[in-house]
Amino acid sequence: MDERVDILDEQGNPTGASCLKSEAHRKGLLHPTIHVWLYTKDGRILLQQRGKHKDTHPLLWDVSVAGHVSSGEDIEWAAVREVQEEVGLTISNTDLKPIGKVKAIHKIAEDFIDAEFHHIFLCELKVPLSKLTKQESEVEALKLVPLLQFAEETWGMARVEKYVPHGTEYYKTVIKELKNRI
Template sequence: MFSFAMDELIDILTPNGKSTGKTALKSEAHKNGWFHATAHIWFFTSDRKILLQKRALTKKVFPGIWDISVAGHIGAGEDIVEGAKREVFEEIGIEIGEKDLIKIGTRIHQVSHENGIQDNEHHHVFITELKVNISTLTMQKEEVDGLELWDLNVLNQTKSLENVLLPKFHDYYRSVYDKINTHLEST
């Protein structure tokens, strides 16, 4: 298992998402702007709620923001789905199976942060139904300051709420909203 305290070893990718065969520490990849893989897992409920995570105030980017249910880096040599399952267990303390993850796409994310971090990532985006009570979730204190269920429409709002999601990623949130809606309508 990888740990927050450890500077994770990750695979370095080309801008097109192909393996370069090289690995580096996450901090090096962020310093140099090297592409790498992450997993985003959006948990929804059958009654049209979305689980949002309040990012820990100690996070280097977007601290204190209500954001994606679970997100994290894929370790060197780690399968994307295995990495997604690991991140879910680490951040919110539940085990999910591969069949629970519905991949809805991969998006290229490129952001230069004021603190010097160059985020050049391939986000592997999944949706999955939250089948347990939120009170049973266990937050990883280094990563998560809060967990709440919000109305699914929060992903579709063009006006941002203070500290809830990030307006510049509205198109991304809208696409997640559309995929969850489609899934709920088909079940």
């Protein structure tokens, strides 16, 4: 969906401008996104395999839920909405634990620069995997993996090629925060 997104300055502050997501990507304009990492108390993390028709990183494993923040939309409500849309889970904004904001710029093609501020949240997953419903157009598969395995594959660089390249520091931050909660 080509929704309107708010444009941010280099520090992540709103500029007052907005445009279609496709234009923001074409011009490399910074805009807000959300990342929600769902985890279980027994030390597992929910991973999403991106859909095979995605413009960026098809079929790679990624954050449990990610999405764009629509123009004028509250960051936390965007996270709640995206969790419902992508995995069929109803949560409230009080379930979200913010852990940071990361600027990420990736040149996908000459006319596609993904320039985003990821607002990162943790959220405890309190239902079994079988109760989740993946959004067919966005998500190829869902799986729960032990946090230790995830840490070895991303932070330890053992199998980094199967994951969206968010960078070691990004994954390190998420893993440390998850360890504090499990």
